């Protein structure tokens with residue numbers, strides 16, 4: 150197994166990450182590009198402002214109560230998106246969230262905090278726990294992913310909402326694995342696509358595929374209601390556009406989170422079994438079990454993602470990163486794995 154010589158990513162376990170001739174991964178190379186001094190962040194902010202102004206105007210013209218949608222989980226990125234959109238650009242967003250039903254208390258508290266501190270409305274789709282368990286089990290057996298419905302929900306329900314309420318602009322945070330693995334050049338200013346959502350976040354499975362799957366015995370169309378993507382006609386006639394804030398702003402999660410804690414009272418975890426990072430995915434009750442499965446499937450876990458980010462930001466040496474990975478990614482049985490198994 151070959152590992153990136155700069156961060157800790159292994160080669161050939163995930164699609165999307167590639168190594169160059171010097172043994173450096175595409176995630177590190179893209180990060181390096183983001184740090185270059187010749188990136189004109191001011192010009193990007195200016196461009197972002199123009200986009201915001203044009204959608205504000207459009208909302209006024211259409212007499213729409215909302216200027217845009219922000220898909221939220223209540224986590225650090227949601228707080229940061231809300232901060233930029235409401236405080237810097239004075240937009241009136243509608244928050245949209247998908248409740249996957251496996252919540253932590255602190256996550257619920259942060260979601261309430263988001264609504265209260267920014268004074269914005271929230272539309273929340275809640276899948277009932279029985280359906281959540283059915284979906285989780287089916288996709289775990291099918292593709293080894295117990296969180297398919299989390300991703301399908303947060304990547305689709307905001308699009309359904311955009312079409313239903315005729316709100317054409319959706320402001321996402323960062324591009325997720327595109328950022329970690331360096332799948333896109335910063336100059337591409339990549340935007341949201343149905344294809345990326347399906348291939349990378351929904352393991353290639355649309356709800357129609359589950360309905361037609363011969364192994365599916367009891368998952369119904371009603372169970373899958375929040376995951377059906379609107380038709381091309383609906384998307385085109387709305388003129389929907391999904392943009393990523395991280396294309397226009399330097400994206401330093403550590404600094405952002407510190408600001409969100411101080412300014413808005415965002416809360417973080419006290420400890421975690423599978424990684425040292427205490428501010429990511431605090432809302433997911435089964436995050437440790439999910440990370441454990443990730444390790445079994447790909448040979449690396451969430452701690453590798455986190456150390457790679459820390460190393461790129463030069464907040465950790467590669468050696469310290471390897472020590473962290475040895476500490477958190479040894480095959481220990483996460484304590485809430487049994488809770489998950491009992492639920493199923």
Ligand SMILES: [Zn+2]
Nearest residue numbers: 153156174177
């Ligand atoms: Zn790397």
